[in-house]
Amino acid sequence: MSNLLLPARTAVLNDLYQKDTATVEEIMADLKCHYGSERQFTKKLFSDHCMALEANGMVELTGYELDDGGELQMKYTITEDGKNTVHKYIAKKYQDE
Amino acid sequence: MNSSKLLDTQALAESKMQSLNKSFHITGIGNGLVSGLTYGIYSTLVVVASGYNPLASAAGILAAPFVCSGLNDFFAGIWLLFYNAKQGRLKELMRTLRTRPGMMLVIGFLLGGPIANGAYLVGLSLAGAYAIPISATCSLWGALFSWIFLKQRPTKRVVFGMLMCVVGAVIINLVKPEGAPNFTLGVICALLAAIFWGAEGVFSSFGGAMIDTDVAVNLRELISGLVSLFIVLPFIGGGMHLLSGTFAAMTPIYWLIASGLSAGISFVCWYKANSTVGTAVGMSLNITYAFWGVLFSVIFLSQALTPTIVVGSVVIVLGAILVTMNPLDFLRKGE
Numbered sequence: 001m002s003n004l005l006l007p008a009r010t011a012v013l014n015d016l017y018q019k020d021t022a023t024v025e026e027i028m029a030d031l032k033c034h035y036g037s038e039r040q041f042t043k044k045l046f047s048d049h050c051m052a053l054e055a056n057g058m059v060e061l062t063g064y065e066l067d068d069g070g071e072l073q074m075k076y077t078i079t080e081d082g083k084n085t086v087h088k089y090i091a092k093k094y095q096d097e
Numbered sequence: 098m099n100s101s102k103l104l105d106t107q108a109l110a111e112s113k114m115q116s117l118n119k120s121f122h123i124t125g126i127g128n129g130l131v132s133g134l135t136y137g138i139y140s141t142l143v144v145v146a147s148g149y150n151p152l153a154s155a156a157g158i159l160a161a162p163f164v165c166s167g168l169n170d171f172f173a174g175i176w177l178l179f180y181n182a183k184q185g186r187l188k189e190l191m192r193t194l195r196t197r198p199g200m201m202l203v204i205g206f207l208l209g210g211p212i213a214n215g216a217y218l219v220g221l222s223l224a225g226a227y228a229i230p231i232s233a234t235c236s237l238w239g240a241l242f243s244w245i246f247l248k249q250r251p252t253k254r255v256v257f258g259m260l261m262c263v264v265g266a267v268i269i270n271l272v273k274p275e276g277a278p279n280f281t282l283g284v285i286c287a288l289l290a291a292i293f294w295g296a297e298g299v300f301s302s303f304g305g306a307m308i309d310t311d312v313a314v315n316l317r318e319l320i321s322g323l324v325s326l327f328i329v330l331p332f333i334g335g336g337m338h339l340l341s342g343t344f345a346a347m348t349p350i351y352w353l354i355a356s357g358l359s360a361g362i363s364f365v366c367w368y369k370a371n372s373t374v375g376t377a378v379g380m381s382l383n384i385t386y387a388f389w390g391v392l393f394s395v396i397f398l399s400q401a402l403t404p405t406i407v408v409g410s411v412v413i414v415l416g417a418i419l420v421t422m423n424p425l426d427f428l429r430k431g432e
Contacts, residue, residue, distance in 0.1 A: 007192040007199070009309045039185020049309070051121065052372040056306035066110045072117065089197050089304035 005034055006094055009049040014094055016059055016078040017086040023073045024050055050076050058082035125373030129382025132367035137389025139359035140229055143169055144221055144398055146352035151342040158279070160336045162218035163211075163325055164343055165353065170210060171322025172357025177315040177365070189312045198304030202313055203320060205300030210321025211329050213293035216286045224283025226394035230265065230410040231287035233387040236417045237262040238295025246299055254419055261416025268409035310368035318361060384417045 006014060011034070015027050022030075024047050035041045053059045059082050063075040078086075086095060143165050147153065155161040181187055193199040220228035237259045240251050251259070305313070330336035343349050367383045387410050394400035 004195060005188075005192055007189050007196060007307075007309060007312065008186075010196060010198075010307045013307045038188065040189070041185075045184070052310070053307065055372045058306055064110055064114050066106055066113070070109075072110060072113045074114075085304055085307060089307070 006090070008035060008040060008045070009053065010090065011035070012046065012049045013053055013058055013078070013082060014086060014090055016053075016076060017083060017090075017095065021062060021075060021077040023075050025067075025073060027076075047074070050074065053082070058085060121373055125370050126382065128366040128373065129370035130385065132363045132370060132383045133385035134389050135359045135363035135366065136383065136386035137229075137393055139169070139356045139363055140221065140386070140390040141393040141397060142352055142356035142359060143218060144394070146349040146356060147218075147222060149346060149349040149352070151339055151346060152349055155339050156335055157333070158219055158223065158282075159215075159333045160330075160339045162222050163215050163330055163333055163336060164340050165349075166211070166214040166218045167322050167325030167330060167340075168343070168350070168353045169322075169357050169360055170214060170318045171326060172354050173361035173364070174315060174319030174322050174357075176358050176361040177311075177318055180361070180365070181311060181315050184311070186309070186312060189309060190316060193308055193312050193316060196304075196308070198308055199313075199316075201300050201303040202305055202308060203316065205297040206317040206320050207324060208293045208300070209297030210317060211325040213290040213297065214321060215325060215329070216293065217290035220283045220285075220287030220290060222283070223279045223286065226391050226398070226400045227280070227406060228283055228287035228290075229390035229394070230387040230406070230413045231284055232290045232294070233384050233413050233417050234262040234265075234288070235291040235294035235298075236384065238292045239298040240295075242295055242299045243302075254423060258416045258419025261419060262413050263416075265409045265411075265413030265416055268405055268412060310372055311365055314361075314364040314368055318357075318364065384414055387414050 005011070008031075011031055012027055015030050016022060019026070019030075024043060027050070028041070028043065028046050032041070050059065054061055054076065057079060059076045059078050061074055062077040065073055067073050147161055147165050152161045152164065155164075178187070181189070194203070217228065217232050220232065224231075240255050240259060244251055326340065330340060363383075363386075370382060391400070391402075391406060391410055395402045
């Protein structure tokens with residue numbers, strides 16, 4: 001990824017664009033190398049990003065289950081609106097990485 | 098895993114999901130209501146601040162409102178910097194500014210910040226609390242601009258709500274209050290504020306959904322404050338002199354630091370409400386600021402309560418709610 005990082009919420013959408021479907025934990029694992037050292041890198045904030053993207057129609061909740069620790073794992077899938085937004089507003093160099 | 102244990106786990110997951118959805122919805126509604134209340138407080142505190150010298154005796158109609166709106170937004174931006182620093186999001190500010198949606202938002206901020214906030218405070222200083230419900234017609238303009246520029250046709254319900262906003266504004270203007278220095282000009286300024294706030298919303302349609310709203314609001318307040326104070330104010334006769342005089346007096350500064358805190362909380366909650374319960378419900382709850390603003394002005398600022406402001410405010414708020422949502426949906430969701 002470029003030295004100039006995307007804003008975190010944009011990076012979450014971009015990650016879902018590349019993977020199509022992922023849980024919050026999987027998204028965080030993908031982004032850990034870039035954002036992992038920042039204090040904002042918490043499950044609460046990244047869940048908020050996913051839920052806000054969902055409320056705006058960019059992604060949809062396609063499943064949920066409990067993990068071994070009894071924590072709720074939510075799985076999100078990017079929507080057509082989300083894909084169009086990535087095409088239109090995220091620079092190509094980020095989309096391909 | 099045996100089948101009964103699997104069913105138990107599924108049931109537990111479902112109940113956890115339901116309670117998460119419920120708390121998400123309740124938090125969203127709570128945020129919307131708090132945003133309306135704190136916007137009413139902000140509107141009142143700014144009027145209190147402008148009652149102190151040198152703001153109270155400032156010459157012209159523009160200098161004092163722009164000093165107030167610039168300082169209020171700047172202080173709100175500083176409060177929000179503390180908030181975002183605590184969350185570890187300061188780097189997000191520059192990252193957001195470098196994206197195209199971020200740049201489009203900034204154009205919207207310039208319309209909604211220095212221009213609309215400035216006009217709103219000029220309106221408040223000239224027409225008193227009457228400016229507050231007039232400015233609540235912003236949802237009418239937002240729907241109108243979406244129709245013109247984004248080709249989003251309004252439904253019959255939205256058009257009816259728009260007409261109610263207009264009728265409410267006309268009712269408020271039927272009787273000119275005593276003591277307002279230039280009532281009609283004040284109402285026109287409040288209307289200009291509503292138009293530019295409506296236009297601001299249109300600029301968030303260009304990818305704004307993938308921007309963190311807490312960061313966007315921080316940028317909005319900082320940009321609005323800095324542009325008002327250092328780009329607009331120097332062109333207003335006596336503006337910079339009034340700014341330094343206000344700092345020397347200090348008392349109005351304390352009030353503006355408090356109003357900036359209210360405005361910051363209001364915007365953060367409003368955007369949070371929009372991204373949890375949807376813009377329609379969020380905006381409808383935020384619009385309750387017209388009630389709070391008028392109520393606080395009557396209680397704390399000796400604003401006369403006339404039948405026209407009461408009826409007009411109610412009609413505008415109901416109209417604005419109709420523009421943004423179907424009240425029946427709200428009741429159904431509540432179930």
